Amino acid sequence: MPPLRPRQQQILDFIRAYRADHSYMPSVREIQAGCTISSTSVVDYNVRILEREGYLRRSPDISRGIELVGDEPEPAVELISVPIIGAIAAGSPMPVPEAAQWAAEDVETVSLPPELTPRQAENLYALRVKGYSMIDALIDDGDIVVLRPTADPRDGDMVAAWLKLEEEATLKRFYREGDRIRLQPANVQMEPIVVPAENVAVYGKVVAVIRRLE
Amino acid sequence: MPPLRPRQQQILDFIRAYRADHSYMPSVREIQAGCTISSTSVVDYNVRILEREGYLRRSPDISRGIELVGDEPEPAVELISVPIIGAIAAGSPMPVPEAAQWAAEDVETVSLPPELTPRQAENLYALRVKGYSMIDALIDDGDIVVLRPTADPRDGDMVAAWLKLEEEATLKRFYREGDRIRLQPANVQMEPIVVPAENVAVYGKVVAVIRRLE
DNA sequence: ATGGAGTTGGAACGTCTGTTCGCCAGCAGC
């Protein structure tokens, strides 16, 4: 990465400082005011460079849609315990994660090593896979999948989806295509399925798969 | 704090999940869509209650100006560290585990949680899978396989085998059939291969597979 | 029923905010 121009460094510093004060991100005009820049276009110009250089990401047309990369507050969490709240299989209803269940003492749990811990490690839960219906996602009978509730999955995310009409749970890669959704098996040899968005409920995003063979 | 209404709990869950996915906060309309609410005013109404009850804070007139109050980390236990001594791919020679390598400081390692630790946990090593040639063992590009050296594998064990003639590494279930060996893909839809015993070198037995998706 | 409190639905208003476009100033190379 080439060294940043003063302006860009100034803007980056401002965003970081702002981030420390609020949990939302600054708007272009707030950056403008904070760095005493006289036009929003200058901010846009430099933020665009910062994005190109990989210092941050932007979501187009979204207010305050800046995301700092490498912003993990990650205070070296050593080992976190994730409850296995049920099983997932094609044709049986999917367990819905509820905070109430997590307090229960009799739930089995699995621990995640640091390498497996996602940046955001809140509200994780795990499911045991029953049967071979997830085999196109490269997931075997007995595997443990670790999930995180997701508000709106991004294209390419591996998600646990419930097909309402078919009454079937499935693990596939998620792609939005207009008002329909393409679910793509992880196994490149297999064909995707495309369904209307209203037929799909996404319960979570797969953050890890664990298979124990001995 | 009084118990939350379902709507409010739903909205709170959505905001938390959303925040796991982005570093900025959801807009009112995104909450609306994500919770399948038919009006933004309903969102506003309930978010107002959540604010009054102290679950979050809002900055008036600011896009995505919601802030969650309170964030917390987690405890820890024990875990063992396994060195990743190389990569495995069809066609490239398989790294041989040597105690000498393990002392090296620059080797990457992966930690195994207690649930993944086999009873016999000595001399474990791990390999990173390159490419899609192990897909019939339900193993994806980038997966980590944890192995234990084995003298004579038992039938049904998943082993890392080196096919001498083909110069190919592979992960398959191991079955002895007289003076030949049947290597059976984990994927039940795929066909086994049968080779003479002298064409197979077994480097280790797979005790766990770890896949990280985020 | 009856009324009121709690909640939802629909729509509109006005502001907030990202984005774009044209223009200008310096500066290096030819």
Place this chain on the structure above:
DNA sequence: GCTGCTGGCGAACAGACGTTCCAACTCCAT
């Protein structure tokens, strides 16, 4: 001189977004 490049400026546009108002609906005690 001309040209291209970088960086800054100002204004305007279009869409994103918070907010508000009002009608309607549910539920429950009266």
